[in-house]
Amino acid sequence: MAPTNHAAWLKAKQDPIMVVEEAPYTSPAEGELVIRTKAVAINPADWHIQDKGMLVTKFPAILGCDVAGEVVEVHPSLANRFAVGDRVFGSANPLFNKDGVYCYSGFQEYMIPKPPQIAKIPEHTTYKDAVVLPLGVNTAASCIFSKEILNLSMPLHSDGGKGKTLLVWGASSSVGACGVQMAALAGYDVVAVASSKNHDMVKGLGAKTCFDQNNTTIVDDLVEHLKGKDVVGAYAAISTPLTIPLCCEVLDKCGGNKVVASVMPGAEAFSSRGVSVQANFVAMHSFVAEGKMTAIWEWLEKALREGRMKCMPPHEVVGHGLGDVQKAVDLMGKGVSGKKLVVVL
Numbered sequence: 001m002a003p004t005n006h007a008a009w010l011k012a013k014q015d016p017i018m019v020v021e022e023a024p025y026t027s028p029a030e031g032e033l034v035i036r037t038k039a040v041a042i043n044p045a046d047w048h049i050q051d052k053g054m055l056v057t058k059f060p061a062i063l064g065c066d067v068a069g070e071v072v073e074v075h076p077s078l079a080n081r082f083a084v085g086d087r088v089f090g091s092a093n094p095l096f097n098k099d100g101v102y103c104y105s106g107f108q109e110y111m112i113p114k115p116p117q118i119a120k121i122p123e124h125t126t127y128k129d130a131v132v133l134p135l136g137v138n139t140a141a142s143c144i145f146s147k148e149i150l151n152l153s154m155p156l157h158s159d160g161g162k163g164k165t166l167l168v169w170g171a172s173s174s175v176g177a178c179g180v181q182m183a184a185l186a187g188y189d190v191v192a193v194a195s196s197k198n199h200d201m202v203k204g205l206g207a208k209t210c211f212d213q214n215n216t217t218i219v220d221d222l223v224e225h226l227k228g229k230d231v232v233g234a235y236a237a238i239s240t241p242l243t244i245p246l247c248c249e250v251l252d253k254c255g256g257n258k259v260v261a262s263v264m265p266g267a268e269a270f271s272s273r274g275v276s277v278q279a280n281f282v283a284m285h286s287f288v289a290e291g292k293m294t295a296i297w298e299w300l301e302k303a304l305r306e307g308r309m310k311c312m313p314p315h316e317v318v319g320h321g322l323g324d325v326q327k328a329v330d331l332m333g334k335g336v337s338g339k340k341l342v343v344v345l
């Protein structure tokens with residue numbers, strides 16, 4: 001008999017309170033498996049969808065983009081890769097549903113994280129550690145490695161980026177921290193921008209040098225530092241109408257590849273000084289179609305097992321149980337610095 005499932009339901013557009021109630025249990029189709037969710041991470045997208053009424057149109061809905069949990073059912077097509085009882089982490093996706101059922105969303109007890117964005121958790125790693133990674137890795141990888149954006153070397157073969165420099169603006173954010181780690185592991189010299197209080201963390205992820213965005217001379221300081229280096233572009237992990245022009249100005253003045261990879265849909269409108277701004281949403285089509293998403297998740301499982309990739313930014317557990325998800329999303333709306341909010345289920 002199928003287990004009883006519960007979810008934190010967003011019953012209507014911009015409803016300020018999610019309600020925990022029973023939800024359908026969906027068995028896996030071909031290429032799918034089901035997990036019993038043990039930890040969920042909270043992302044700005046969860047807050048934006050609820051507060052601003054963005055992206056999700058069918059209600060009642062279930063949100064949540066990052067999950068970790070224990071495999072409870074595996075479709076035979078995946079039996080050579082996963083087994084019941086495996087500890088895994090992966091991407092959830094509230095923008096998809098199956099015949100109206102939000103079986104791919106994170107904020108529920110049983111859900112379907114879709115391969116290839118799923119990997120086994122190493123023995124020494126907890127669910128609450130691993131759950132900080134999925135959306136950060138997907139977003140950073142798509143911005144940095146997809147051919148339409150920066151098209152840099154993936155970290156699969158360590159030093160493709162040797163001798164080249166990448167600017168990462170917003171390096172202490174979740175998507176920034178994942179970008180710093182993967183670019184550094186691919187051999188790039190990462191020059192990072194984050195608040196001073198987070199510089200130790202960002203350097204611990206592999207950044208060579210850190211600058212503080214609050215410093216009024218930030219642009220001049222970066223230009224001075226980057227001049228003469230083989231700059232392959234900028235990854236704007238925090239993209240705003242203020243930060244994008246600053247990235248453009250730095251790239252314009254320091255020479256090198258004049259492309260800014262942005263996490264803000266529509267960021268192209270803020271391009272200036274002849275620098276190209278390319279925005280990512282979830283993952284670029286080619287990144288998935290050309291097998292790079294599969295490759296990065298296979299690499300991620302191995303890199304985590306070998307201790308090369310770290311579960312960063314660090315988690316902060318802000319709740320236990322689906323009833324605390326709303327509190328966590330409200331906290332996300334107030335903003336975080338150098339951490340990922342997690343609810344343990």
Ligand SMILES: NC(=O)c1ccc[n+]([C@@H]2O[C@H](COP(=O)([O-])OP(=O)(O)OC[C@H]3O[C@@H](n4cnc5c(N)ncnc54)[C@H](OP(=O)(O)O)[C@@H]3O)[C@@H](O)[C@H]2O)c1
Nearest residue numbers: 044139170172173174175194195213263280281282337338
């Ligand atoms: N396009 C996509 O596919 C996609 C996917 C996921 C996320 N996103 C977007 O990506 C952005 C980051 O998401 P996230 O989950 O990584 O956010 P997050 O971790 O919640 O971001 C918090 C961090 O932002 C940094 N920050 C804020 N303003 C900054 C500025 N002006 N300059 C440099 N750093 C600044 C803060 O750094 P300090 O505390 O060090 O100052 C803080 O550590 C969000 O806008 C999100 O909506 C897009």
